[in-house]
Amino acid sequence: MLAWQGYPLLRDFLRDGGIRHVIMMGYAADMCLISTTAGYQNVSKDFNCFVVGDATLATFPANDSPAHATVR
Numbered sequence: 001m002l003a004w005q006g007y008p009l010l011r012d013f014l015r016d017g018g019i020r021h022v023i024m025m026g027y028a029a030d031m032c033l034i035s036t037t038a039g040y041q042n043v044s045k046d047f048n049c050f051v052v053g054d055a056t057l058a059t060f061p062a063n064d065s066p067a068h069a070t071v072r
Contacts, residue, residue: 005037006037007037007038007042010037010038010042010043011042011043011046014046014047015046019047020047020048021047021048021049021050022043022047022048022049022050023049023050023052024040024043024049024050024051024052024056025051025052025055025056026055026056026057027056027057028057028058028059029051029056029057029058030058030059031059033051033056
């Protein structure tokens, strides 16, 4: 897995604020919510993460690129 640039700064900011639990939700879960600097793949290593399924949407079909996230 790639070490996302900026994650150590985010991690330290959350830890310094006493954050232990992170609630995640959003659009394009298969891209933005999972694999960004503040995404599940990074944050879940250091914090308790919860994804709110009813407030989350994935592109369909799941894609590795945001080029397919919108209808043309």
